Amino acid sequence: MDLIPTPTGAAVEITGLLLPYIGMVLIVIIAFMIKDFTMKLSKGIAFSLNKQFEEGDHVLLDGERALIVKIGMTQTVFGITKKNGEFDGDHVWRYVPNERIEFLKLEKLIFNRAPVDNKEAILENRDSILNNAEDLKKIKGLKDA
Numbered sequence: 001m002d003l004i005p006t007p008t009g010a011a012v013e014i015t016g017l018l019l020p021y022i023g024m025v026l027i028v029i030i031a032f033m034i035k036d037f038t039m040k041l042s043k044g045i046a047f048s049l050n051k052q053f054e055e056g057d058h059v060l061l062d063g064e065r066a067l068i069v070k071i072g073m074t075q076t077v078f079g080i081t082k083k084n085g086e087f088d089g090d091h092v093w094r095y096v097p098n099e100r101i102e103f104l105k106l107e108k109l110i111f112n113r114a115p116v117d118n119k120e121a122i123l124e125n126r127d128s129i130l131n132n133a134e135d136l137k138k139i140k141g142l143k144d145a
Contacts, residue, residue: 037074039099040073040074040075040097040098040099041073041074043098043099043101043102044071044072044073044074044075044076044098045073046098047071047076047098047101048071048073052108053068053071053106053108054068054071055068055069055070055071056068057108057109058108058109059078059106059107059108059109060105060106060107060109061078061080061094061104061105061106062104062105063105064080065080065081065109066078066079066080066094067079067080069093072098073098074097074098075095075096075097075098076095076096076098076101077093077094077095077096078093078094078096079091079092079093079094080092080093080094
C-alpha cells in the first residue's frame with residue numbers, strides 16, 4: 001500500500017472533486033449571459049404581437065412626435081424630427097431596447113394634426129359624400145334601364 005500519493009493520482013482525485021463544482025459555476029455564468037437576451041427577445045415578441053402599435057404608426061414617445069420605423073426582436077426603432085434645439089429639423093432614429101418600452105410613455109396619435117376648427121371640413125366632406133351618393137344613384141339608375 002502506497003501512503004504517498006503520486007502527482008498523477010493526486011491530480012485525478014482533485015479533478016474528480018472539483019469538476020462538478022466547475023460545471024455548476026459554468027452553468028450559472030451561462031444562465032446569466034442568456035437571461036438578458038431571452039428577456040429582450042420575449043419583450044420584443046410581446047411588443048410585435050401587440051396590435052395597438054404597428055410599424056408606421058405615429059406616436060408620442062415621452063412627449064416627442066415619433067414614427068415607429070421597425071419593431072425588432074430585441075429593439076424598436078423610432079424616427080423623430082427634432083424641434084427647438086441644436087438639431088432643429090433633423091430626423092433622428094432612436095433605438096429603444098424592447099425591455100425599456102414598458103417604462104416609456106408611449107401614446108398613439110389618432111389624428112396627425114389637432115382638429116382646431118373642423119366644422120368647415122366636416123360640412124365640405126358631408127357635401128362631397130352627398131354628391132357622390134347622388135352620382136351613384138344616377139349611375140345605378142342608368143344600369144337598371
